[in-house]
Amino acid sequence: MTKITIIHGDITKQPVDAIVNAANSSLMGGGGVDGAIHRAGGPGILAECVEIRDRQGGCKTGEAVITTAGRLPAKKVIHTVGPVWNGGQHNEPFLLANCYTNSLRLAKENGLHSIAFPNISTGIYGYPKAQAANVAVAAVRSFIDNNYGALKEIIFVCFDEENYNLYMQILESAS
Numbered sequence: 001m002t003k004i005t006i007i008h009g010d011i012t013k014q015p016v017d018a019i020v021n022a023a024n025s026s027l028m029g030g031g032g033v034d035g036a037i038h039r040a041g042g043p044g045i046l047a048e049c050v051e052i053r054d055r056q057g058g059c060k061t062g063e064a065v066i067t068t069a070g071r072l073p074a075k076k077v078i079h080t081v082g083p084v085w086n087g088g089q090h091n092e093p094f095l096l097a098n099c100y101t102n103s104l105r106l107a108k109e110n111g112l113h114s115i116a117f118p119n120i121s122t123g124i125y126g127y128p129k130a131q132a133a134n135v136a137v138a139a140v141r142s143f144i145d146n147n148y149g150a151l152k153e154i155i156f157v158c159f160d161e162e163n164y165n166l167y168m169q170i171l172e173s174a175s
C-alpha cells in the first residue's frame with residue numbers, strides 16, 4: 001500500500017527519503033523552491049549537480065537526476081525540470097507528468113520509500129495550478145498502480161494555500 005499525503009508547508013523541512021526539487025535544465029540553482037533547497041542543504045548539493053552537468057550536460061525537461069541532500073533532513077534530493085507554461089499546446093501536461101513519473105522511478109531504483117514533491121512548474125514557470133495538480137495526482141496514481149508497494153508514502157508539499165486547497169479537493173473527491 002502507498003499512502004498519499006498532502007502537507008501545507010516547506011519541503012526543506014521534510015524528513016523523508018527523498019525530496020524533489022523543481023530545478024531548471026542547467027541544474028545550477030535558481031529561485032523558488034530550488035533556491036530554498038540549495039540554501040538549506042548547503043554546497044554539497046550543488047557540487048554533485050556540477051558533476052552531473054559535466055557528465056551529461058544538465059537535465060532535460062521532464063527528466064530527473066539524484067544527488068545528496070547535504071544538510072537537509074531528507075536523505076536525497078531528486079532534481080527534475082518542469083515545463084515552462086506556454087499556453088498548454090506545447091506538450092506541457094505530458095512533460096509535467098514525466099517529472100513525477102521519472103522522479104518516482106528514480107526513487108524506486110534507489111531503494112527509497114518516502115518522497116515529497118513540491119508543486120512543480122506552478123511558480124516561476126507559470127503552469128496553472130489546478131491543471132498542474134490534476135496532472136500530478138494522475139501521474140502519481142498511475143505510478144502506484146503500476147509499481148505496487150514500491151513506495152510507502154508520497155507527499156505533496158504545498159507551499160501556498162491555493163495549491164493546498166486544490167490538492168485536498170482532488171484527493172477528497174476521488175476517495
Ligand code: AR6
Binds near residue numbers: 118
Ligand atoms: N517548499 C515547498 N514548495 C515551495 C517552496 C518551499 N520551500 N518554495 C516555493 N515553493 P518554483 P517552478 C513552491 O517557482 O515553477 C527556479 O528558479 C511554489 O509556491 O520554485 O517549477 C528554478 O531554478 C510553487 O508552488 O518552481 C527554475 O528556473 C512551487 O514551489 C524555475 O524556478 C514551484 O515554484 C522553476 O520554476
